[in-house]
Amino acid sequence: MTDRTVYFVSDGTGITAETFGNSILAQFEIKPRHVRRPFIDSAEKAHAVVQEINEVGLREGRRPIVFATLVDREVLKVVREHCQGRVMDMFGTFIEPLEDEFSIKSNHRVGRFSNVAQSQEYHDRIEAINFSLAHDDGQSSKNLDTADVILVGVSRCGKTPTSLYLAMQHGIKAANYPLIPEDFERRKLPAPLLPHKRKCFGLTIDPERLASIRNERRPGSKYADVLNCRYEVNEAEAMMKREGISWLSSTHKSIEEIATTILRDIRPDRLIY
Amino acid sequence: MTDRTVYFVSDGTGITAETFGNSILAQFEIKPRHVRRPFIDSAEKAHAVVQEINEVGLREGRRPIVFATLVDREVLKVVREHCQGRVMDMFGTFIEPLEDEFSIKSNHRVGRFSNVAQSQEYHDRIEAINFSLAHDDGQSSKNLDTADVILVGVSRCGKTPTSLYLAMQHGIKAANYPLIPEDFERRKLPAPLLPHKRKCFGLTIDPERLASIRNERRPGSKYADVLNCRYEVNEAEAMMKREGISWLSSTHKSIEEIATTILRDIRPDRLIY
Structure with a gap:
């Protein structure tokens, strides 16, 4: 049809x-x-x-x-x-x-966005986008204390698009920080995250799906190998469990669904505004 | 109330x-x-x-x-x-x-996003976000030929959030490239843009508004000075005019409005899908 x-x-x-x-x-x-x-x-x-x-x-x-x-x-x-x-x-x-x-008349104003470009809410959204960009992929450990949430997880599990979506849609300052093989060997969270454990939120992903995503980037690499992906995902989940960090799987979820779930769990105050 | x-x-x-x-x-x-x-x-x-x-x-x-x-x-x-x-x-x-x-029954499936996470459209959106991030602020001139649009304009006129929004909402590969004082002195577009002039789209902004945005970043700097902002905005607009690049002002527009306008002007095919 x-x-x-x-x-x-x-x-x-x-x-x-x-x-x-x-x-x-x-x-x-x-x-x-x-x-x-x-x-x-x-x-x-x-x-x-x-x-x-x-x-x-x-x-x-x-x-x-x-x-x-x-x-x-x-x-x-x-x-x-x-x-x-x-x-x-x-x-x-x-x-x-x-x-x-x-009991009042509507004002027939066009659009949700009219005149918002100079509002405080809009300003905060733009600031949140800048923050999330500056704190993408562990680029900066500065000002993590002003982050609303820090997403953690293995490379390519969906942290970056989710952070940007949280910022853009909800004005949330979302940093993200990768968990890498060195962290698993040390069996410790990356040091910059330790003071902020309470606002960490984990993303995990099905290892087969991760392998397929990583293969698009670096075909045939160890990084993309399914055995390596399985190892990293297992270690990351074990670490989040040990550290008491809540997490969810991004495998069957869109960034919209992941973001809404995180918001509900970590910043329930943002559900009322 | x-x-x-x-x-x-x-x-x-x-x-x-x-x-x-x-x-x-x-x-x-x-x-x-x-x-x-x-x-x-x-x-x-x-x-x-x-x-x-x-x-x-x-x-x-x-x-x-x-x-x-x-x-x-x-x-x-x-x-x-x-x-x-x-x-x-x-x-x-x-x-x-x-x-x-x-003449058919609805399937009562929850949400716009159910099962989309593995669809081609979703995949393209995520790819577009990665592209826009890699090509933020002139970071990379590689693969500009695969960009759908290249936003140009002075620093802090709204290029970054607009690029990310175009990618996230519409799956558009949106690069962005700054116009800086050196370009105005040379009176030429940055060299990497020359082969791609047809897909450039300009953003401009009211100089007073620009000064206020820049002052939040670097208070009291020449960069944020209103006279300097006026100079840069004038030069950027003159350059876009000379080069035949369409542009719009971001001053009173949200990123949603800017993005929709760009889409309509530069990729009308994306309005039908």
Whole structure:
């Protein structure tokens, strides 16, 4: 069923329409073609995109699905009156009931991100990204006391993308520090981590999966050998157990899922804000 | 109106509930307390969170707003039957009409990210993050031919977070390369960029804003001085104009907005996938 097109239409970035629409579509065994149309913020642009959608519907013989996050009333009117797709009007559906609930009118401001670029929250996110970059892969042991969390684990288990995601999405200062064969021989955590054990969080990974990831980097190396991967993973897990560091496996989890789990476990205060 | 609590309840990460809920809430001049409750994936956990919500409602004298992305039918049933909050059932509202539209049943799979961790798309995102990290701040001129985009601009105009966001959210291999005073004196783009001018995209920034950002890093330096910032920004803009590089100002834009604009301008094919 690829003969169906899904549009994500927004007067902002369309990120909300896309994130939400994709969650909905994940519930169906279909593979539609996806089309993003961000920044549709005038009646003129709305007419153009509506015409495109209507033509696609005619050509494909099935009406497109349209996930819309439209705050601009004029744009929404064009879409409502002229679009022959199946419009999922995400804001309209939920904002009107909330106007009753809050007993105030909504302000029809476009997008989640409008005017945030100079807010404190945004500033903190950017600072967190800089921190996580400066503390990637044990690059710096300075200021580890200001880290919110320090991810530990063997090379290529997912520490870097998870740290950056925690910073970017949640404004968390996430350092990461590798556990390497020398640490396993010494049977000790790297010295810079010792004062910060309480905020360490471990990532582990299935050794076969690790071998396959490492083989993309350094094919045929000892580093990528499955026996070596098994050794490193076993030692890392034993060390985390000895040191009382909680950990989770990244094998079947996306960085989004790993990050949310870490946040819940290590900074539950960040779940309320 | 902070005497109102908003819950984001999900049987997955809750990211969708939160992104969408925040877009909706941005339409209202209110500052509610936010509570995230991810991974509510059993009837037992559902009863616990419903009890919490109901107690908060009694204590505050106003029912909480509950943005729910619940795929698990059992959990949804508990929430629907027992929750005294105002439940915004985001999946229920849109999935049932789509079952009609597609003439198939939804599979009630949890989350946008389930089983994605080993998909090609996810793999490409992780590769893009690694690429963007390796090509941050002109660190490497190797493999610039495989970059999807190369962000250029003066130091601290927002290139790094934007590159990482493009990689993380969109799987775009985004390098970034600084324009520095030496380039302005030579009146030439840095040599490694010359063969790749067509995929360069510029970021600029208001000089006063730049001075304030740089002052956080190196207070009182020439680098942070507003006159110097004005010089660098003017020269960078003149260079981009001469070289025919499109650019935008990051001053009032979030990385999400910058990234979406770049994507639309430089890789319109990525808008259809």
